[in-house]
Amino acid sequence: MSVNGAGTGACAVCLRRTWLIARLAGAIELAWAARRPLPALLALTDEELIAALGGERRERLRAEWEDFSAAAARQRCDDRAVTAICRCDRRYPPALRELPDPPAVLHVFGDPGRFVALVEQDCVAVVGARRGTPYGLEQARGLGRGLSAAGLTVVSGMALGIDSAAHLGALDSAGTTVAVLAGGAERAYPASKRQLHARIAAAGAVVSELPPGAAVRRWTFPARNRIIAALGRLTVVVEAGERSGSLITATLSLDLGRDVAAMPGLVTSPASAGANGLIVDGARLVRGAADVLELLYGAEAGQLTATAPTPAALPGDLSALLERVGGGCDTVAALTADGTGLDSVLAGLAQLELRRLVWRAEGGRYVCRAR
Amino acid sequence: MAAVLSRVATFAIDGIDPRPVWVEVDVRPGLPTFRVVGMAGKAVRESRDRVRAAILNSGFEFPARRITANLAPASLPKVGPGFDAGLAVGLLAASGQCPAEGLERWAVFGELSLGGELRPCRGVLSAAEGARRSGLRGLIVPRERAREAALVEGIEVAAVASLRDVAEVLEGGTVPELPPAEKALPDSPDTEIDLADVRGHVLPLRALEIAAAGGHNLLMEGPPGSGKTMLARRLPSLLPSLSLDEALEVTRIHSAAGVQRHPGLARTRPFRAPHHTISASGLVGGGQVPMPGEASLAHHGVLFLDELSEFSRPSLEALRQPLEDGHATIVRGQRALLFPTRFMLVAATNPCPCGYAGSERPCSCSDAELARHRRRLSGPLLDRLDLLMTVSRPSAEQLRAPAHSSSAVVRERVLAARERQARRLRDSAASCNGQLDARLVRSHVRADEAAQRALGRAYDAGALSARGHDRVLRVACTIADLDGRDGVGVDDVMQSLALRLRVADSWEVAA
Structure with a gap:
């Protein structure tokens, strides 16, 4: 039955197992919500799963399980390019x-x-x-x-x-x-x-x-x-x-x-x-x-393999600005608080942003790129 | 006794335009009735009762005959109480209580009270323009609105208080003088609010100045209480004062909509802040009988949309044409009405539905809410905004910082920058950088090589759309104008980028 190695060929037993898990997803949800540990549930065999979680539909489920068509399951995978x-x-x-x-x-x-x-x-x-x-x-x-x-x-x-x-x-x-x-x-x-x-x-x-x-x-x-x-x-x-x-x-x-x-x-x-x-x-x-x-x-x-970008190549004023951003002065207001001109801060930040050395985050905060 | 017919000139306000309307009154023997025909709206039909009471209470006689009044042309729908005076005068003329000769020279416009006084009504300025276009000698209007009518040159304005006064004017008596012009009271408390009150907000203030200098649309994003509305309200104080033509346009629209604060010429730029529950037609104009919307009421001024993400999608979609074309087209039946809508758009939004993302307080929104908020804010409208910036709550330290320059100082810089733009753009349809379309950007904005390279880099990085590219250049141009230069340099482009890029755009897209 096994067709190992051939294209989409998962074996019928495993496909059926997966089908059963998906089929019982709702029942597993309930069991899990009732604090049955997941590894224990997922480690059960097919028969045990049906017996434990099938409930009133146990017989029908069993019949479906026996009639499971691996070809149809493979077809479903192929259809979705999976x-x-x-x-x-x-x-x-x-x-x-x-x-x-x-x-x-x-x-x-x-x-x-x-x-x-x-x-x-x-x-x-x-x-x-x-x-x-x-x-x-x-x-x-x-x-x-x-x-x-x-x-x-x-x-x-x-x-x-x-x-x-x-x-x-x-x-x-x-x-x-x-x-x-x-x-x-x-x-x-x-x-x-x-x-x-x-x-x-x-x-x-x-x-x-x-x-x-x-x-x-x-x-x-x-x-x-x-x-x-x-x-x-x-x-x-x-x-x-x-x-x-x-x-x-x-x-x-x-x-x-x-x-x-x-x-x-x-x-x-x-x-x-x-x-x-x-x-x-x-x-x-x-x-x-x-x-x-x-x-x-x-x-x-x-x-x-250190992958840090090379801020060494930056002009002095930009690398100074970058350091200040990294040091916690991460908003325009903070960067201009010491009297630095707004125009040069804005232009500098845009330069750094274009060089991908900083990002702009919510709240107008600038974040240094990870080293 | 044979039938007597009279004709009175008056005006219907169609959108904001005057349409000449003739009130024809026919009085003939028969069972006493009073009918008004000619596409008359509810207020016009009700005017029968006002007219009857006003005539009797003014000491005239109401003829007990068969009276038919027609408002011609019959194809034009007529609404509003502005026909009262015309109907009453027509009736008086048809019943021989007032001379008909005067009616060939005067148009009559106004609402009547039951006591016979003329009450102010909307659209007086438009009616006065109509009177001039029809070649009439003058217009008889309610006294309270006479100053408004007098803004139109070339016609005489009779400021009357009652139906009796109207009859007197028509008999050739003295034309009542205009009421004295009011003292130059400030239009609104807006003129008292000044940039000098603002502490902190370094970035938003710079963005406001640039927006004012170039006529750019802008979006402010920030948590509740951070000062977005406070900042937006100060924008009009940075703008150049209205020119006479602009003031007339503004007055005409406000008069037609009945929202002006005082009779006479508008003196300050309008600031309109509609609530986010407004409908599309409320925003751009419309209704069964089209009325100007908030976008038109903000013509030559500022339209402030607070909580931008809460506005309905149809409303925001409807705003696109007015933003691009400078007017809104409303089609009703066979007619298309044009409402001018050259406003500066200022929008404000919370960073997320709860309002606190990115601020000191933790954000309590669910992922779905965040996604919905982001989705609502993305899209075509946002792409039409030149400046996008964050407003955050100023720190205690910033609140103690020295005051910002006053509005007057900033306005000087804005005026200088606007003059420079006007010089550069004198041979084009635009008057400021914010109005430049892609073609005008190419022909009128000179960027040096380094600036172009920088812009190209931002564009290649995927941080800008094609439209965003032009917007950055427009804003850069205004930054250069503010600095007293005509050419755009690399630093101008950089500043412009810093005032535009957003997290979601740069972080997600950049690879």
């Missing part, structure tokens, strides 16, 4: 096998060959709050940029905020990035990230455990997080509140014996409370891509 790679496939990422409940099938939107190559490289998961501050967003983007430039793959969840910023950063440089979605891989979730979804699919890969057309459920987010944690050799948390879902990813990562790192924020910033807490609990502190590389490959790698 490639199914199952556990029995040798292309299946070995890192996922370390999970207690590895997904039966990974649905890949984008070139499957490229996806396989991307997960063969070292992957780093970058996760964080959906509501990132300008600082956090820029740091996540810088991280994505630096890691991708160094030949690593940036794995994240394409959520709003930090996740998307990390993907964007990777797209800024080599484009080596994998987005793991909580719904079907062929459809952007959140929908506002449609463009980002298309760019990631074109340069990297978008994957999901669930078959095409599957809608997101509340439990599919933590389920998605386990895949992100498992794919990454290291998970970096950039900005997470005290009860952020990113902390779940960090815990999952620790459970798998992987390293966890966090980027520090202001101790007064609620947006960084979770990330700072991780550092207190022993997570590695990283200040940027160079620190991550050092963590993974030793001190020399960090120095070799």
Whole structure:
């Protein structure tokens, strides 16, 4: 029955498993809401799942399960340009096998060959709050940029905020990035990230455990997080509140014996409370891509691949302005408070912005580009 | 007794234009009735009762005969109470209580009270223009609005208080004098608000000055209470005073809409701040009988849209044509009416629905709310704004800073810059940089090589749309004008960029 290695050929057993999970998504939601742990649920066999969650429809479900047509499932994947790679496939990422409940099938939107190559490289998961501050967003983007430039793959969840910023950063440089979605891989979730979804699919890969057309459920987010944690050799948390879902990813990562790192924020910033807490609990502190590389490959790698832009080439007044912005004078009002002319500050800021050394954030604040 | 017919000249205000209307009154023996025909609106039909009472209370006789009044041309819809006086006079003439000869020289315009007094009504200035165009000797108008009619040269204005006075003028008696001109009272408290009261707000003040100097539209984004409205209200104090032609146009529109603050010429630039629940026709003009909208009432002045994201999409869409063309076209039946709408648009918005994104207070909006807010603000209208800037709450330190230059000082600079523009643009249709279209930007804005290179770099980086490219250049041109230079240099372009780019644009797009 198995058709390993051939195009979209995931085996029938795995396809059926995935179909069942999607079919029972509502029931899993209820069970999960009733505090049944997700790994335990997802580790059940097909028969056990039907028995445990099928409820009154158990018999009908069983009949459907027995009549399951793998050809139709493959057709559904082909129709949406999604490639199914199952556990029995040798292309299946070995890192996922370390999970207690590895997904039966990974649905890949984008070139499957490229996806396989991307997960063969070292992957780093970058996760964080959906509501990132300008600082956090820029740091996540810088991280994505630096890691991708160094030949690593940036794995994240394409959520709003930090996740998307990390993907964007990777797209800024080599484009080596994998987005793991909580719904079907062929459809952007959140929908506002449609463009980002298309760019990631074109340069990297978008994957999901669930078959095409599957809608997101509340439990599919933590389920998605386990895949992100498992794919990454290291998970970096950039900005997470005290009860952020990113902390779940960090815990999952620790459970798998992987390293966890966090980027520090202001101790007064609620947006960084979770990330700072991780550092207190022993997570590695990283200040940027160079620190991550050092963590993974030793001190020399960090120095070799430092990706800081070269403000040395800036005229003196611009680099002085840049330093002031980095030092906390981040608004026009603050920069002109010492009597510096408004015209020269405005012109200088625009120069820096055009050189991509600063960004403008909400509230008219300027944010230095991450080193 | 045979039928007697009289004809009185008066005017219907169609949009803001006068249309000559003849009130014909026919009085003949028969059952006593009083009918008004000729596309008369509700207020006109009701005028029968006012006319009857006014005639009786003025000591005239109301003929107990069959009275038919016709408002010609019958094809033009007529609304409003401005026909009262014409109807009453026609009736008096038709019943022989007042000489008909005078009616060939005078037009009559005004509303009647039951007691026979002439009450002020809207559109007097337009009616006076109509009287001049029709070649009449003069116009009889309510005393309170006589100063307004007298703005039109070449006609005589009879300022009357009552129906009796009208009859006297028509009999060839003395023409009542105009009421004395009022003392030059300030039009509004707006003239008392001054930039000198402002503390902090370095960037917004600079943007306001540039906007005033070049006639640029601008958007302010900032949390509630940061001073957006306060700043916008100070914009008129920076603008050059109205020229006579402009003042006449403004007065005509305001008179037709019935919103002027005092009789006589408008002296200050209008500042209109409609609420965000306004409909599209309220904003650009319309209605069954078209009336000028807020965009026209802000003609030659400032249209301030607070909470821009809360305005309905149709309203904002409707604003596009007036912004581009300088007028709004309203089509009703077979007629197209043109309302002039050359205003400066000042829009203000919160950075997010709760208002606190990017400020000291945490933002409490959901992602969906944020996305919706952003979506509402993106789009064609935003692309038509030249200056986009953030207003933040000034710090305590800034509140103690020395005062900004007064409005008068800034206005001097604005005037100098405007003169420079007028000189440069004298052979074109535009009068300030804000009115330059793509073609005029190419032909009238000289940017040196470094400036062009810088602009090209910003454009290539995807930070600007094609339209945004021209807008940056226009603003850069005004910055140079303020500095007393005709050519645009690289620093002008840079400043202009700093006053335009926005997070969402630069951060998301740039790769």
